[in-house]
Amino acid sequence: MNHVDAEIISYTLSERNYKPAKDCAKANLIVVVTCGVRNSAEERIVSWTQKLKTQSKNSVIVLTGCLSHREDIKTRLHETVDLFIPIENWMARKDEIFSLTHNVGAGLKPAPTGEKNCFYQILPQRASTFQAYIPIMTGCNNFCSYCVVPYARGREKSRSPESIINEAEQLVKKGCKELYLLGQNVNSYQGKDKNNRIWNFARLLKNINGIAGNFWIRFISSHPKDITEKFIETYANCRKVSSNLHLPIQSGSNKILGLMNRKYTRENYLDIISKIRRRYPQAVLSTDIIVGFPGETDKDFRDSLDIVKKVGFEMLFSLKYSSRPETAAQKMKDSVPPAIKIARQRKLDQVWKKIALAKNKRFLGQEIKILVDRIKTKTDNHGKITRYVQGKSFENKDIQGLIKSGKGNDLIGKWATVKISETTAVALRGELARVKKNI
Ligand code: 5AD
Ligand code: SF4
Numbered sequence: 001m002n003h004v005d006a007e008i009i010s011y012t013l014s015e016r017n018y019k020p021a022k023d024c025a026k027a028n029l030i031v032v033v034t035c036g037v038r039n040s041a042e043e044r045i046v047s048w049t050q051k052l053k054t055q056s057k058n059s060v061i062v063l064t065g066c067l068s069h070r071e072d073i074k075t076r077l078h079e080t081v082d083l084f085i086p087i088e089n090w091m092a093r094k095d096e097i098f099s100l101t102h103n104v105g106a107g108l109k110p111a112p113t114g115e116k117n118c119f120y121q122i123l124p125q126r127a128s129t130f131q132a133y134i135p136i137m138t139g140c141n142n143f144c145s146y147c148v149v150p151y152a153r154g155r156e157k158s159r160s161p162e163s164i165i166n167e168a169e170q171l172v173k174k175g176c177k178e179l180y181l182l183g184q185n186v187n188s189y190q191g192k193d194k195n196n197r198i199w200n201f202a203r204l205l206k207n208i209n210g211i212a213g214n215f216w217i218r219f220i221s222s223h224p225k226d227i228t229e230k231f232i233e234t235y236a237n238c239r240k241v242s243s244n245l246h247l248p249i250q251s252g253s254n255k256i257l258g259l260m261n262r263k264y265t266r267e268n269y270l271d272i273i274s275k276i277r278r279r280y281p282q283a284v285l286s287t288d289i290i291v292g293f294p295g296e297t298d299k300d301f302r303d304s305l306d307i308v309k310k311v312g313f314e315m316l317f318s319l320k321y322s323s324r325p326e327t328a329a330q331k332m333k334d335s336v337p338p339a340i341k342i343a344r345q346r347k348l349d350q351v352w353k354k355i356a357l358a359k360n361k362r363f364l365g366q367e368i369k370i371l372v373d374r375i376k377t378k379t380d381n382h383g384k385i386t387r388y389v390q391g392k393s394f395e396n397k398d399i400q401g402l403i404k405s406g407k408g409n410d411l412i413g414k415w416a417t418v419k420i421s422e423t424t425a426v427a428l429r430g431e432l433a434r435v436k437k438n439i
Pocket of ligand 1: 037038146147148248250288289290319320321322323324
């Protein structure tokens with residue numbers, strides 16, 4: 001979401017004739033889009049912004065995103081940042097920036113009318129022509145006890161289905177091949193159409209899948225409580241929708257899930273997974289797990305390891321619990337010592353990587369289709385340069401393919417296939433086999 005926020009901000013600035021600076025130090029204006037999900041991100045942003053100020057003394061610095069409403073952050077950065085603008089107020093308050101940077105402003109275009117409070121209706125200034133992030137909803141009503149999102153982004157708001165479908169159609173028409181539908185909880189999408197009828201996520205997905213063209217659809221993130229039979233049916237049926245479902249479980253212990261206010265048990269989660277597997281055996285499942293939540297015992301952690309094995313996740317983001325201001329869990333004692341959190345994270349990574357390594361072997365010898373998103377070069381000790389195409393497969397696997405001849409720069413944004421000869425837990429490698437407009 002932060003990425004797309006930055007692309008939308010960039011568009012609103014370009015409308016006022018601001019141009020991207022080549023070098024931060026020479027920019028008149030720097031907008032810092034912040035994340036406050038974990039303390040480590042917050043500390044990085046605070047020190048990075050302070051460093052930025054010393055390098056770019058004459059720049060106006062604006063801070064937005066998760067941290068922009070926090071009084072403690074405003075105090076820490078009051079000498080560094082000129083304006084704090086929460087994302088939800090961006091459209092209403094962005095003119096304050098224009099007056100601070102008035103020295104840039106000759107020839108400013110007038111502000112478009114009727115745009116207030118419609119941040120996610122603004123078309124982002126996209127960095128890529130072949131991959132696009134489309135926000136479909138923002139905010140969250142779930143209040144998981146550890147999470148800042150409901151405080152940082154407010155309640156759930158969905159865009160209208162027409163505006164999303166129209167945006168997707170335009171992108172595909174222009175040759176975009178990978179659409180990422182984004183939201184804190186895409187499965188609780190509730191967009192109203194022009195007849196005031198509410199669409200659910202399954203219906204939106206089906207309609208985007210119906211757009212003519214050769215493209216893939218990915219979506220993040222989903223909450224287990226919102227996975228319906230209708231959604232499973234749509235996910236299984238829609239051939240353009242990636243087979244990877246990212247379904248954060250957060251913990252395998254019912255006691256911890258209760259304390260986290262996740263509104264499901266491990267049994268509910270396993271039940272959803274067996275429904276998915278029955279209907280769609282090729283589904284590739286990934287998840288997030290927090291280790292060291294307040295009160296997590298060895299037994300609770302073993303329940304997390306156990307569910308990882310039972311589900312067979314092929315990708316897992318393990319996160320050490322970080323106490324966050326404003327959240328309910330902040331009032332609980334952060335009882336698990338840092339060394340134990342590190343040890344549990346290591347163990348969890350060992351377990352899921354072993355599963356992923358074994359599962360990835362099924363791709364050996366296969367020719368896998370990817371969308372090339374960059375070219376990687378490696379130079380050996382004798383100065384010999386080897387080039388690889390990189391990209392993701394339909395299943396969301398990271399793939400690398402050796403380029404036997406040519407530099408490959410013209411392959412970026414194209415479909416290609418890679419013949420897989422080597423697999424690890426996190427990547428599949430081989431030789432670039434075919435490049436075509438339509439594979
Ligand atoms: N501490 C650690 N991890 C967190 N996440 C959210 N809040 C916290 C926190 N306070 C993780 C969750 C979520 C992912 C985006 O970040 O696992 O799914
Ligand atoms: Fe945060 Fe996701 Fe829970 Fe919402 S559902 S509070 S975004 S972890």
